[in-house]
Amino acid sequence: MFRTVRSCAVALPTRASTLRAYHSINLINTKPTEDYNPKTKKLLDAAMDLVPSLGFTDQALTLASRRLGYTDTTPLVLPEGPLDLIVYHLRREREKLAVASETAPADPPAAPTTPDFRTKDQRLDDACHELIVQRLKGNIPVIEHLDNALALMVQPQNMAESLSELGALSDEIVHQAGHRSSDFDWYTRRASISAVYAASEVYMCQDKSKNFEDTWKFVKSSLEARRGLQEGVGNVGQWVSFQGIASVMVIRSLMTRL
Amino acid sequence: MARHALSKAEASFITKLIRVDQAGELGADLIYRGQYMVLSRTKPEIEPLIKHMWEQEQHHRRTFNELQQKYRVRPSLLTPIWKVAATGLGCATALLGQEGAMACTEAVETVIGGHYNTQLRWLHENFPPKEERSKDEEITSLKSIVKQFRDEELEHLEIAVENDSHEARPYWLLTETIKAGCRGAIWVAERV
Ligand SMILES: [Fe+2]
Numbered sequence: 132m133f134r135t136v137r138s139c140a141v142a143l144p145t146r147a148s149t150l151r152a153y154h155s156i157n158l159i160n161t162k163p164t165e166d167y168n169p170k171t172k173k174l175l176d177a178a179m180d181l182v183p184s185l186g187f188t189d190q191a192l193t194l195a196s197r198r199l200g201y202t203d204t205t206p207l208v209l210p211e212g213p214l215d216l217i218v219y220h221l222r223r224e225r226e227k228l229a230v231a232s233e234t235a236p237a238d239p240p241a242a243p244t245t246p247d248f249r250t251k252d253q254r255l256d257d258a259c260h261e262l263i264v265q266r267l268k269g270n271i272p273v274i275e276h277l278d279n280a281l282a283l284m285v286q287p288q289n290m291a292e293s294l295s296e297l298g299a300l301s302d303e304i305v306h307q308a309g310h311r312s313s314d315f316d317w318y319t320r321r322a323s324i325s326a327v328y329a330a331s332e333v334y335m336c337q338d339k340s341k342n343f344e345d346t347w348k349f350v351k352s353s354l355e356a357r358r359g360l361q362e363g364v365g366n367v368g369q370w371v372s373f374q375g376i377a378s379v380m381v382i383r384s385l386m387t388r389l
Numbered sequence: 390m391a392r393h394a395l396s397k398a399e400a401s402f403i404t405k406l407i408r409v410d411q412a413g414e415l416g417a418d419l420i421y422r423g424q425y426m427v428l429s430r431t432k433p434e435i436e437p438l439i440k441h442m443w444e445q446e447q448h449h450r451r452t453f454n455e456l457q458q459k460y461r462v463r464p465s466l467l468t469p470i471w472k473v474a475a476t477g478l479g480c481a482t483a484l485l486g487q488e489g490a491m492a493c494t495e496a497v498e499t500v501i502g503g504h505y506n507t508q509l510r511w512l513h514e515n516f517p518p519k520e521e522r523s524k525d526e527e528i529t530s531l532k533s534i535v536k537q538f539r540d541e542e543l544e545h546l547e548i549a550v551e552n553d554s555h556e557a558r559p560y561w562l563l564t565e566t567i568k569a570g571c572r573g574a575i576w577v578a579e580r581v
């Protein structure tokens with residue numbers, strides 16, 4: 132552990148070097164989809180294959196169940212149907228992000244030929260940008276159904292679960308981007324990234340540009356707009372007055388993390 | 390070792406352990422820093438003693454910061470408040486003089502030492518040495534950290550008593566108030 136800390140202090144927290152040092156799976160942390168029983172997971176995976184054509188629907192679950200030769204009552208283990216499928220999509224995509232980092236190349240990237248004049252915050256933002264884009268690309272296969280999914284997720288009875296998933300995703304992004312904190316900015320970073328991510332996902336739903344170029348630009352400008360606000364904020368009250376009351380809900384959801 | 394080797398309750402206990410100990414060691418670091426700032430001027434002869442304890446607290450704090458980051462435990466949301474409270478407590482008791490500072494140390498270390506003891510007992514009960522999963526490196530290292538820190542907190546307690554903590558006036562009111570405050574802070578930091 133000590134070796135890791137020292138190597139981070141010398142080398143910039145480039146993704147490859149920090150990521151390999153910290154495993155997302157250890158004594159306390161599990162993979163996002165690890166808690167599903169294997170049969171349910173298989174059903175959800177099969178249903179996800181049908182989502183591009185059938186959407187996040189009960190039909191997708193029923194058809195997947197039949198194809199697997201399960202009884203027609205099997206999908207009943209997922210009483211929420213469409214919502215369970217959406218939540219599974221969120222967890223599976225978050226897991227892909229975590230796994231991608233673990234299998235990242237071990238060698239640190241070659242020294243840059245031009246000097247790096249970016250500030251620490253800029254480097255962090257650039258790493259977050261890359262990760263947010265990577266995660267949003269996971270929505271492309273289901274993009275036709277994303278607006279329906281979002282509409283379901285923001286219904287009051289589903290809000291707690293949606294926010295908790297959003298909080299977990301922002302934790303994964305901020306951690307992988309190399310941010311290490313034992314202080315209050317642990318929360319502010321995650322809440323900012325949550326806000327940027329949520330806005331970008333909504334933007335992506337209506338993006339008609341080629342290969343979602345506009346969405347990637349939107350992510351970048353949103354991160355830049357927030358960077359100014361991050362600096363010099365020392366306490367809860369100050370921060371909340373900058374970020375608005377929605378951020379309080381995100382913080383509350385971050386607290387549900389073990 | 391993956392978490393599925395731990396029950397949900399066990400993972401949750403260890404998470405809280407890391408969060409509350411991190412907040413506690415942050416507090417300890419700042420209490421001693423406050424005392425050092427005052428006493429290095431008013432009472433230079435005990436400066437080395439305070440420094441010795443302060444350096445141990447800094448090591449404790451660094452260790453739990455590393456554990457919190459490694460295990461991706463969220464820090465206490467009230468971290469900014471713990472900082473203000475601990476600095477204030479350290480300075481205020483040191484302004485009462487050496488006896489006041491030592492009474493503060495005695496009270497704080499009594500509660501913290503006891504708290505580490507409770508955690509150590511839990512670790513030994515849930516991970517008895519003969520069990521296979523207790524041999525996991527992450528578990529053995531956590532046990533030895535908690536044990537070492539408990540011993541050092543109790544050493545601080547002894548130093549405080551040897552250096553006239555009981556001479557502080559009003560001794561009882563001072564130590565009992567601080568103890569109650571620490572117990573309250575532990576309760577809150579585990580949850581928030
Ligand atoms: Fe300590």
Ligand SMILES: [Fe+2]
Nearest residue numbers: 417498542545
């Ligand atoms: Fe101590």
